[in-house]
Amino acid sequence: MKVVIQRVTEASVTINKIKVAAINQGLLILVGIVNEDTQEDINWLVRKVTNLRIFNDENGVMNQSLLDAKGDVIVVSQFTLHASTKKGNRPSYIKAAKPDVAIPLYENFVKTLQKNIDKQVQTGEFGADMKVALLNDGPVTIIIDSKNKE
Structure with missing residues (x-):
């Protein structure tokens, strides 16, 4: 499982001209899933x-x-x-997992993240044509791959 984390001052997701998610200071997290990913990958990435x-x-x-920052979060699937x-x-x-594998893992990533923060995790819609807007803060962008833990 690979994530791209972007620290943002604001971000939003629009689908069919309808804004489905919007945050202020926090993280926009793009998530890519492969067939080999498991709940162990999810747990490790959520801790990170x-x-x-x-x-x-x-x-x-x-x-x-x-x-610490009590930031907001949007998670977007991105094969x-x-x-x-x-x-x-x-x-x-x-290498990207097909929807039958990816959707349950994506949903578990969101649920696991939700359990670990005090705010609602907002999301895009898996497989939708999404327009993602963000104002990267810093800019700070970090890529983490659960297969490269060492």
Whole structure:
């Protein structure tokens, strides 16, 4: 499982011209899932995401976690995170899990994250054509892959 974490001052998800999610200060988390992913990957990533010290403290130093900053969260599924670009110019998404595998894992990621923070986790819609808008704060963008824990 791979996530791209973006620290934002605001973010939103729009589907068919309807805004389905919107946050202020917090994290926009893009999630890509492969067939080999398990609840263990979810648990590890949720611990990392919630405790990663990427929010500024009173001295302007990135020393606070999502929990400390009491930030908002939007989670968006994004199979393109597992694109392979080794051959040719058309990305291959063969590594990305199909919906029958990915949807339950995505939903479990959201539920597990929800259990670990004091705010509602907002989401896009799995498989929808989403328009994601964000104002990246910093910019701070971090990529974490549960398969590269060491």
